[in-house]
Amino acid sequence: MTISRKPAVDSNIKIVLYKILLAGILCAIIFLIVGLILLSSTPGVDITEELSLEALIEEISSMSPKGILGIGILLIIATPLIRILTTTIVFLKERDRFLVIISLIVMGIITLGFIQGSM
C-alpha cells in the first residue's frame, strides 16, 4: 500500500459522497415543499399535529399531503444511512480492512440502537 495513492482515492470518495448527500437532501426538500404547499390549501391545518407510524404509512400509501411530507422525512433519514453503506463499499474496493471494519461497527451500533429503542 503506497501513501502517494491515498490522496487521489480520498478525493474520489469525497466527490461520490458529495453527490449522494446533495441528491438525497434535494429530493427530500422538494417533497417537503410540495407537501407543505398541498397541505396549506387544506383548511384547518394544525402544523404541530403528530402522527403515529401506522398513520404515517397510511398517509404515504394514499399519497396525501401529509404522506408526501412523510416521504420527504424518510428521505432525510435514509441519506446518512446510504452514505455509510457507500463508504463501506468504497473502502471494501480500496481494500482498507481497518475502515471497512469501522464502517461495519457503526452500522451495527445503529441497528443495535434501533432494536434497543424500539423495544
Add this chain to the structure above:
Amino acid sequence: MLLISVAIGIIGSILGIGGGIFLVPILTLILDIDIRIAAATSLVAIIVMSSTSSSSYLHEGLVNVKLGMFLETFTTAGAVIGAVFVVILEPSTIEIVLGVTLVYTAIYMQLKKEENIIHKGEGPLSAFRSRFRSRFRDPAANKVVEYDVENIGKGAAGSFIAGNLSGLVGIGGGIIKVPAMNIWMGVPIKAATATSNFMLGVTAVASAIVYISNGFIAPALTAVVAIGIFLGASIGSRTLPRISAGRVRTAFAAILVVIGILMFMKAAGLVVS
C-alpha cells in the same frame, strides 16, 4: 419558526454543531409542544444540517472522511451504551463540570493560536496515522493547509464521552468534538467543524428512527424546520471557507461560553429542557 431555523442552520453549519441545544427549548417554549416531538424535530433538523453542509464541505475538500468515520464509531457507541456517567454522578454535577470545561476550553482556544496547533509530521508516519493525513485549500488565507492528526486515542475517548453525554444533558456531540479535534488532535478549525458536521447526521439518525417509529413526529412542523435549516446550512456552508480560521475559532469560543452558562443555569434549575 422558519426564520429561526434559517438562523440556527447558518450558525450550526459554520461551527459544526447540530443546534439541538437551541432548537429543542425554542420549540417547547414558542409552540408549547411535547418535548419528545421537539426532540424528534430537532434530530431530523440535525440530519438535514449535516447532509446539506457536509455535501458542500466534501466538495471543498474540508471534511476528513476517514477521521470522521473513525470518530463516528466512538460517538455512536457512546450514545448507544448510554448514561455511564449517570451512575457515578448526579446530572446537575455533570452540568457544572461540563459548564466549567466548556468555558475553560473557550479561553484556551483564544489563548492558543491555530498555527501552533497544526503539525505536519516529519519523517515516516505509521500506516495507521498516515491514513488520516489530509489537506484542503483555504480561500480565506489563500493557501493549501496540510496536516497530520495527533493524539488519536485521546480524540477517540473524547468522542465517546461526547456521544455519551449527548443523551444525558441534552447537548449534541459537536460542542465537544470540534474543540477535541482542534486542540487535541491538531485538526485545523475549519476541517474540524466540517468533519463534525459530517458525523452529526449519523449520530442523530439512530435516535431519529426510534422517535419516528414511536409516533413522535409532526410532519408539517418538521418540514418547516427542515426547510429552514436547509436554507441556513446552504448559506453557512458557503460562508465558512471564506472566513478566516481565527474568526471561526472566536465564534466557536463564544458559543462555548453561551452553552457553558446554559449548563450552569440548568444545574441551578433555571432552565428546563
